[in-house]
Amino acid sequence: MPFDHSSPDDGDIADSPAKPPVPEDVADAIRTLIRWAGDDPDREGLIDTPKRVARAWKEYCQGYAQDPAHHLSRVFEEVGGYDEIVLLKDIPFQSHCEHHMAPIIGRAHIAYLPQDHVVGISKLARVLHAYARRLQVQERLTAEVADCIWEHLKPRGVAVVIEASHACMTARGVRTPGVMMMTSRMMGVFRDDDRSRKEVLALMGFE
Ligand SMILES: [Zn+2]
Numbered sequence: 577m578p579f580d581h582s583s584p585d586d587g588d589i590a591d592s593p594a595k596p597p598v599p600e601d602v603a604d605a606i607r608t609l610i611r612w613a614g615d616d617p618d619r620e621g622l623i624d625t626p627k628r629v630a631r632a633w634k635e636y637c638q639g640y641a642q643d644p645a646h647h648l649s650r651v652f653e654e655v656g657g658y659d660e661i662v663l664l665k666d667i668p669f670q671s672h673c674e675h676h677m678a679p680i681i682g683r684a685h686i687a688y689l690p691q692d693h694v695v696g697i698s699k700l701a702r703v704l705h706a707y708a709r710r711l712q713v714q715e716r717l718t719a720e721v722a723d724c725i726w727e728h729l730k731p732r733g734v735a736v737v738i739e740a741s742h743a744c745m746t747a748r749g750v751r752t753p754g755v756m757m758m759t760s761r762m763m764g765v766f767r768d769d770d771r772s773r774k775e776v777l778a779l780m781g782f783e
Contacts, residue, residue: 598630606630636672639709644720647702648728651693663687663779664700673744674711682714682740682756685780688725689733689765689772700725714740714759722761733764735776 606626607617615622664686671680686700707720722736737760746753765772777783 595631596634598627602630603627636670637710639706642706642709644703644706644724645728647699647706648695648725650699651695651729653693655690655692655694658694659690661687661689661776661779662694662697663776664697665780667701667704669704669708669740671708671710671712671714671717671740673742674713676744676748677711678742678744678747680708680712680714680740680742682738684721685735685737686721686725687733687735687766687776687779688729688731690729691731693729695729714738714742714757718759718761722763726763731764733766733772733776734761735763735766735773735780736761737777737780737782 603626606629610617610622610625617623617626667684667686669682669684671682672678673680684704686704688700703724704721707717707724718736718738721738722734725731725736726734737758739756739758741754741756745751745755762773766776767773
């Protein structure tokens with residue numbers, strides 16, 4: 577639950593096998609940040625915050641420990657002659673922008689046109705999350721997901737559309753809540769053929 581701020585009481589925060597140890601310099605860095613923000617890291621309510629924040633960041637960034645392509649390594653050749661678009665729509669995801677380390681919250685639509693094999697549909701979401709759970713910019717996230725599918729699944733086309741709101745824009749700076757940023761990457765037939773591109777965008781809900 578990366579963004580669950582509902583309760584600061586997450587039980588025993590002592591180091592345990594379930595909770596990875598937090599190096600002292602990491603906790604110190606977060607204490608420094610709290611002081612810089614204007615609060616006292618030694619007051620009771622903040623005493624365990626550095627460890628919680630450190631572990632939360634390990635979770636937000638667990639994509640660094642994954643190879644996204646691994647999720648595409650198991651394919652199914654028996655597709656019964658299916659040669660139409662496969663689309664996974666409205667996949668919710670969370671990421672963090674590399675400029676402010678602020679949340680990016682959005683939805684992705686991932687489609688491909690199979691050549692002669694397909695992957696389990698949940699694998700497309702796993703590829704997305706493996707890239708999203710890193711420090712990102714939305715443009716690169718979009719390109720990385722599309723490129724990974726293109727390279728490892730070798731389909732006839734890939735289309736990735738991502739819509740997301742950036743907390744660095746909605747909660748600070750110009751403070752414009754509700755603004756969504758949209759990015760897309762079209763490859764193969766979805767880039768080269770107008771009709772295919774229109775068809776996939778319509779299936780995604782963009783008429
Ligand atoms: Zn930002």
